[in-house]
Amino acid sequence: MMKLISILFKKEVLDASRDKRSVMAGLYYCIGAPILMCVLFTVMFKQMASPEALKITIKNAHNAPNLVQFLASKEIEHGEGEEVKAITLEISDDYQVNMTQGKSATVFIIADKSEQKLRASINRLERNLMLYNSEVASLRLVARGIDPTIARAIDVQTHDQATPTSKGGFVLGIATLSIIISLFYAAMGMAIDSSAGERERNSLQLLLSHPISTTHIVLAKVGAIAGFSIIALILTTVVSKFAYNMVPWEMMGFTVIIDFTFIVTAILIGLPIALMSASLLIFISFLAKSFKEAQSYVAMALFIPVMMSMATTYDIATDIMQWMPIAAQQNAMIEIIKGNAIPVTQLLLSSAVTLGLFAIFTYLSSRMLKSEKVVFGL
Amino acid sequence: MIQVDNLYKKIGEVNALDGLSFTASDGQITGLLGPNGAGKTTCLRTVFGLLQADKGHATIDNIDVAKEPTKAKQQLGLFPDPCGLYERMTPREYTQFYAQLSGMEPKAAAAATQTVLEKLQMLDIADRRCKGFSQGQRMKTALAQAIVHKPTNIVLDEPTRGLDVMSTRVLRDLLLMLKAQGHCVLFSSHVMQEVAALCDHVVVMAKGKVVAQGSPQSLCEQTGKTSLEEAFITLIGTDEGIAA
Structure with missing residues (x-):
């Protein structure tokens, strides 16, 4: 039985590796996805981070020379030209009057808070205004002979325990998403070609007329596709390793480092997923009546693993998701990059479920190949 | 030896096979002759085990294809319609692959392929x-x-389609050689000359049934015609679907 599967497997590998279009599509993914991620991260970081010297528009600056000076000491200044962020600090006309009388003086921050890339800068401006506020208030209390600490009922001190890497949760999610998804997308073309394509070219009929069981055929196909998926995973991680070096991580205060150990563990974690994904792709392709139909069905079905992975990335329903196949494996990859312990129970359970799905899809495909309707695409 | 016994197969609303029975013996070339849509390909696909008969059974060397498909197909060589080639493989790789799949060791398969x-x-x-x-x-x-x-049994579905004169002659010689070696050769065709020149036994079928069978000569005698083509038209009662 193993001999027959290995003969069939060799044929599948030979045939698929000569399918230039599918190989190229896979390569585009493996090389393109990590590079695209890096470009995305770089642009995102540049927009999200508040520049060291923040230039904003300050109106009526002459009304509040002290405040302007204070902000300048924190590198927030009025500026002109392109570097200026779309934030306006407007000082009210009665600012000086109220200030000297010890009343509340009004300043306006005019900005679009829904704008992601301004958020960090607005927060920084607000934080510094609050700082100035408490400084002036303290001075006022001292002038009245009152200890300023009386106005500070609780003294909040936050000890940030986040390590530089753990801060980048979302970014890590996206990075591991691209690795997991490579197992589904890189060999997609090959999977469709070796199943729906084989049927369309009529070679499936001849294959089935030989003294072999349909399980042999399906296992050989799944094995070959999963093999290509693993190669895609290795390529994606290796390309990521080099591409991520070019991302300006220092802007965000954390780094994503993909090292050799991670690549090896990712392959081990990815193996069951590769088998499951290959058997799923082949099952769906045989379910469809034609090559074209298979392409659209596969695209739809691949939405599910992408959603699983997305849920992990966006931290949706983490309590449940951490046990689910794909999500749990991705979570394990994230923990490895963060340098934390791997959630072993979750990983083992979800890997077992993944392998179970592989067995189910393989069984269903081999059963389908016994049906005339499927073989002749009726 | 290939035996088809009382086969019934309904495809959609059509009775593709309607109680078909015949025997193709070893050391003989048996021709399955019939107009388009007579059920030739359906019959052969049932012999390959690709289609399951609704009733009746097909046996290869007395092994039921439906019951023991793997064992029955061990002694079967197939030439299907359409061919089912792998476009990205060479004839050598293709032939070797199927030789190994039929149980040959890699070295023996390579040698047999070369031959x-x-x-x-x-x-x-x-x-x-x-x-x-x-x-x-x-x-x-x-x-x-x-x-x-x-293989002991060779089944060919319209093997002469698209062949030039030289290749047809090669094929003819080959089939005669296989016959001389004692193989059972079963092929379907609607080309009269081919069948007349090659077959020891002709099975004429129409609408999923055997209309007549025997040697080309006996079919002519039976209908009182001089050529197989005339005999064929008389037997099936129409000239629909016959290639000259």
Whole structure:
């Protein structure tokens, strides 16, 4: 039985590796996805981070020379030209009057808070205004002979325990998403070609007329596709390793480092997923009546693993998701990059479920190949 | 030996096989003759085990195809319609793959492939990928695949379609040689000359049933006609679907 599967497997590998279009599509993914991620991260970081010297528009600056000076000491200044962020600090006309009388003086921050890339800068401006506020208030209390600490009922001190890497949760999610998804997308073309394509070219009929069981055929196909998926995973991680070096991580205060150990563990974690994904792709392709139909069905079905992975990335329903196949494996990859312990129970359970799905899809495909309707695409 | 016994098969609303029975013996070339849509391909596909008969059974060397498909198919060489080539493989790789699949060891398969490629005079295309092959080259490749492992029973579905005169002669010689070696050769065709020239036993079928069977000569005598073509038309009662 193993001999027959290995003969069939060799044929599948030979045939698929000569399918230039599918190989190229896979390569585009493996090389393109990590590079695209890096470009995305770089642009995102540049927009999200508040520049060291923040230039904003300050109106009526002459009304509040002290405040302007204070902000300048924190590198927030009025500026002109392109570097200026779309934030306006407007000082009210009665600012000086109220200030000297010890009343509340009004300043306006005019900005679009829904704008992601301004958020960090607005927060920084607000934080510094609050700082100035408490400084002036303290001075006022001292002038009245009152200890300023009386106005500070609780003294909040936050000890940030986040390590530089753990801060980048979302970014890590996206990075591991691209690795997991490579197992589904890189060999997609090959999977469709070796199943729906084989049927369309009529070679499936001849294959089935030989003294072999349909399980042999399906296992050989799944094995070959999963093999290509693993190669895609290795390529994606290796390309990521080099591409991520070019991302300006220092802007965000954390780094994503993909090292050799991670690549090896990712392959081990990815193996069951590769088998499951290959058997799923082949099952769906045989379910469809034609090559074209298979392409659209596969695209739809691949939405599910992408959603699983997305849920992990966006931290949706983490309590449940951490046990689910794909999500749990991705979570394990994230923990490895963060340098934390791997959630072993979750990983083992979800890997077992993944392998179970592989067995189910393989069984269903081999059963389908016994049906005339499927073989002749009726 | 291939035996088909009282086969019934309904495809959609059509009774493709309607109580079909015949025997193709070893050391004989049996021709399955019938107009388009007579059920020839359906019958052969049932013999391959690709289709399951609603009733009746097909046996190869007395092994029921439906009950023990793997064992029954061990002694079967197939030339299907359509050929089912792998466009990205060369005839050598293709033939060798099927030889191994039929149970040959890699070395023996390679040697047998070389022999059959020589016999079919296709060494010039043996290591070119099948993509872009002419119909004749495709047919030869499929034929090499069908006979490489020297099965006792060889089933061919319209093997002469698209072959030029030279290739047809090669095929004819080959079938006669297989017959001389004691193989059971069963082929379907609607080309009269082919059947008349080659077959020891002709099974004329129409609408999924056997209309008549016997040697070409006995069929002529039976109908009182001089040529097989005339005899055939008399037997099926129409000239629909006959290639000259």
